[in-house]
Amino acid sequence: MNYRLILLLFFVSAIISCQKDSNDDLPLEPSGSVDNVNDNGTDSQKIGTPCENGLAGKYPCKGYDLLAHIELSLFAAEEGNDSWGWTDPTNDKEYVLMGLDNGTAFLDISDPISPILIGKLPTSTEASPWRDIKVFDNHAYIVSEAADHGVQVFDLTRLRQANAPESFTADRVLRTIPTAHNMVVNPESGFGYVVGTNRNDEFVGGVHFLDLNDPQTIRFVGGYGGAGYSHDAQVVNYKGPDQDYFGKEIFIGSNETKLVVIDVTDKQNPKTIAETSYQNTQYVHQGWFDKTQSFFIVGDELDELNSGGKTRTLVFDLNDLDNPMLHHTYYGPTNAIDHNGYVLRDLFYLANYSAGIRVIDISGLADKNMEEIGFFDTFPEHNSTTFNGAWNVYPFFESGVIAISDINRGLFLIKKSL
16 A cells, blocks of 8 residues: 555545534545634635634643644644744745654645645664754755664755655665754854754764755764763854854754853864753753843753742853853743744743643743733643643744644644734
8 A cells, every 4th residue: 555545545634524524623634734613614615713702622731822733633643743934935835744644744834724745764773762853955854763864855946846645765874973952053053963863972962063055065073972861952053142142053952951152163172162951950951042142941851840839941041152141030830841943023922731832921030020912722732741741832923823742633733823
């Protein structure tokens, strides 16, 4: 049985199952698109599911409407994980890249009410709960903790001519780095940073450097293990307030027990600038700069689980990169575990596992003011300390559409309520 026939069977199954549910579980058309229905059960008017009285269908919400929801069954997968986005520079068409336990799905969301599954790139070896995707120069770079997976390279311009739904093959697989937890890209320098690698490799699980500026001749140009294992990171061409490092390429690593600041400008001679931690460190997981590059917002993935309490987010003052200081500790309204968070202008978008995504106003960050202004909960069962629900949020589409990849329920597309 070929891949397209398998997908078609999933489409038909999804149609039957979704017809039994309310309009928040959106029926799937055989073409691979998603269609919403109105309250009268007809499709004469394509609409999303508005957030009204604290709910969008069965999903708790505040200030964000549900546009579409695609179940994991459409992707022929058991679990979701990471997600990222790509905008085609020729026509501004937006695509979601959805990480799955057994591969990566590509969806055209130019009509976010009716996203279309263009196809799927299977894992290069075996299934794994961990997959991560980043995009640079119209190419996707995909890593996994699956054994001998390597870095899959996929030319996203192939989506323009694909016969949906298509079973894709990678353009290349870089075997230099056989396994990794995450892939970081600095779009200004064109370098990729592969982290969460084998702790027994030459960089003891630290960061590996890839020159991505020519996708046909991607070069491994070294790495760095001097600060230990890196779970996740952000890398920027630094434009913040510390003039000693202005214009340098700076790696901010979430390294399990500490936050590290590394100068990676010279790939042959990277240098640790500073390391810092905080009280009740459990697992320094992931973080993101604010728009001024003065503050770095960090999540600890295991503190809620191991110590209890509300979701904790830590903000470090990086006005002096040599001397990071804990600036503020923010506590959310639930006990859920925090995962990946990203900043867009004055908002911090946090994938908060069983509490869905939380949208936090950080315009007053310098004055230690953070305020949750909205949320969309993709896991309505509870807000407890379990690894269910929202793994990642991608808030960077120009259209304002926000993609949420959910471990248990697949892909959600939402947008700020009018």
